[in-house]
Amino acid sequence: MFKSDGIEPSGQAHFSGPASSAAARAGKDSDAREANHTREAWDRVRRRLRAEIGEEVYSSWFPRLELDGVQGGIVRLSVPTRFLKTWIQQHYIDRLSALWQEEASAARVELIVRTAVLRAPGTGSATIRSVTPAVRVVATEPAAAVAVSANPAEVANGSPLDPRLTFASYRLGESNRLAHAAAQKVAGAPAGSGPVFNPLYLHAAVGLGKTHLLQAIAAAGAENGRRVVYLTAERFMYGFVAALKSQSALAFKEQLRGIDTLVIDDLQFLQGKSVQQEFCHTLNALMDSGRQVVIAADRPPAELDALEERVRSRLAGGLVVEIAPLDEELKLEILAARTASLGQQHPGFNVPGDVLGFIARHCGQNGRDLDGALNRLLAHNQLTSRAITLEMAETAVRDLVRSGEPKRVRVDDILRIVAKHYNVSRADILSQRRTANVVKPRQIAMYLAKTLTLRSLPEIGRRFGGRDHTTVLHAVRKIDGLVGTDRALAEEVETLKRLVSDE
Numbered sequence: 001m002f003k004s005d006g007i008e009p010s011g012q013a014h015f016s017g018p019a020s021s022a023a024a025r026a027g028k029d030s031d032a033r034e035a036n037h038t039r040e041a042w043d044r045v046r047r048r049l050r051a052e053i054g055e056e057v058y059s060s061w062f063p064r065l066e067l068d069g070v071q072g073g074i075v076r077l078s079v080p081t082r083f084l085k086t087w088i089q090q091h092y093i094d095r096l097s098a099l100w101q102e103e104a105s106a107a108r109v110e111l112i113v114r115t116a117v118l119r120a121p122g123t124g125s126a127t128i129r130s131v132t133p134a135v136r137v138v139a140t141e142p143a144a145a146v147a148v149s150a151n152p153a154e155v156a157n158g159s160p161l162d163p164r165l166t167f168a169s170y171r172l173g174e175s176n177r178l179a180h181a182a183a184q185k186v187a188g189a190p191a192g193s194g195p196v197f198n199p200l201y202l203h204a205a206v207g208l209g210k211t212h213l214l215q216a217i218a219a220a221g222a223e224n225g226r227r228v229v230y231l232t233a234e235r236f237m238y239g240f241v242a243a244l245k246s247q248s249a250l251a252f253k254e255q256l257r258g259i260d261t262l263v264i265d266d267l268q269f270l271q272g273k274s275v276q277q278e279f280c281h282t283l284n285a286l287m288d289s290g291r292q293v294v295i296a297a298d299r300p301p302a303e304l305d306a307l308e309e310r311v312r313s314r315l316a317g318g319l320v321v322e323i324a325p326l327d328e329e330l331k332l333e334i335l336a337a338r339t340a341s342l343g344q345q346h347p348g349f350n351v352p353g354d355v356l357g358f359i360a361r362h363c364g365q366n367g368r369d370l371d372g373a374l375n376r377l378l379a380h381n382q383l384t385s386r387a388i389t390l391e392m393a394e395t396a397v398r399d400l401v402r403s404g405e406p407k408r409v410r411v412d413d414i415l416r417i418v419a420k421h422y423n424v425s426r427a428d429i430l431s432q433r434r435t436a437n438v439v440k441p442r443q444i445a446m447y448l449a450k451t452l453t454l455r456s457l458p459e460i461g462r463r464f465g466g467r468d469h470t471t472v473l474h475a476v477r478k479i480d481g482l483v484g485t486d487r488a489l490a491e492e493v494e495t496l497k498r499l500v501s502d503e
């Protein structure tokens with residue numbers, strides 16, 4: 001449990017030089033300890049949430065939820081889009097608040113959007129800072145590169161670009177070579193020339209560099225004299241809805257259609273029938289008139305279930321390229337480049353090769369995890385003035401190592417813990433007996449096996465005395481439903497989850 005504030009809130013992080021007195025040193029140590037407590041609590045909250053809602057739901061909504069800071073018992077979490085904020089606020093804020101309350105006695109959880117903010121280098125993965133002015137998209141005529149405006153028609157001017165996300169800072173490996181080559185080809189096409197691959201559709205799991213490549217295309221395309229608009233799907237969505245409300249939809253469409261290249265990020269978030277229709281018209285109008293369209297999403301077109309079939313097939317009709325997970329070599333390249341850039345902002349910051357190797361091997365699978373680990377090292381280095389060694393790194397990124405490699409839960413452990421908790425035998429759970437004192441633990445154990453392990457329903461059925469998968473499905477649905485209505489049962493299940501996960 002943490003009692004006092006942990007990480008500093010957004011924009012207020014400060015790192016001074018080496019402490020000149022024991023008191024200052026003690027203060028820094030205590031800051032670092034608090035920061036550690038907060039991160040550990042955050043790690044536990046995430047693990048519990050993931051275990052409760054299941055991997056699939058978790059990976060749809062939560063990988064980009066980040067801890068922004070804790071102050072006065074108020075936990076600030078941030079997400080990159082307004083859409084995600086609304087969704088999490090509507091569906092999960094109570095659960096998040098309860099988990100924070102239990103794990104760290106937090107009084108309240110606040111959710112904010114970190115759009116138009118850049119990660120402040122060196123402030124730890126948990127801290128962000130506003131950047132002014134936001135870099136506006138890119139158009140060849142200076143008059144078109146207007147400032148942010150509340151006018152919905154001007155949404156078509158695009159979402160903010162991060163000036164650091166360029167081709168020059170993008171590292172190449174086997175996993176992204178094709179995506180990078182296609183992106184460069186699109187960005188390098190002379191102004192006014194026809195499209196290269198239409199649309200270019202990039203997809204990859206979280207944090208593998210889609211946004212980086214898309215923004216690089218937008219920046220380089222503009223430098224190359226093309227009129228480029230970069231939009232997140234969310235901005236497209238809200239822009240269109242706002243334009244409809246203010247009856248300037250025509251202007252919005254006209255603006256979008258008056259460009260050479262439309263770049264849309266995070267397409268998986270595009271929702272709503274009228275928005276989809278408009279997206280489809282825009283896509284068709286642009287492509288039919290020979291404009292380039294570039295799209296990124298977290299899955300291939302065929303798996304964008306919320307989209308209509310004709311939109312999916314249009315998207316699949318160009319070049320679809322997957323960015324595969326980063327291999328160790330590429331992780332090392334990204335880490336080295338990031339360290340060098342951090343070193344420029346924080347003279348003296350240097351990370352030995354063995355530490356970079358440790359991070360590449362143990363601290364997660366994507367670029368964001370790597371950034372987080374390096375920022376953590378920088379924060380520890382600046383707060384405690386300790387040199388970065390392998391030993392120091394192991395402590396500083398301990399929780400990231402754990403979350404990078406979630407512990408595997410075994411069905412055997414679930415059976416043993418549930419049996420003990422309900423005072424029945426393992427054999428009872430696996431038997432065909434149908435008395436209430438056995439049925440309940442059996443169904444809960446099946447539910448836990450489904451939510452805490454990656455085993456399929458038939459596999460779970462086999463492990464539970466050779467039952468059919470429909471029996472398992474029935475049990476999972478039943479407990480899932482009860483957890484939503486029966487508070488006492490929900491608490492029991494929660495306790496069991498914790499016991500199993502802590503095993």
Ligand SMILES: Nc1ncnc2c1ncn2[C@@H]1O[C@H](COP(=O)(O)OP(=O)(O)OP(=O)(O)O)[C@@H](O)[C@H]1O
Pocket residue numbers: 064165169170171172176204205206207208209210211212213266298334366367368371
């Ligand atoms: N090949 C790479 N070279 C350099 N940096 C990279 C590379 N791949 C990822 N990164 C860095 O990793 C971080 C996450 O990347 P990015 O935001 O582009 O991922 P994403 O695929 O768009 O994720 P999401 O699905 O969450 O939007 C960024 O800081 C990015 O610069």
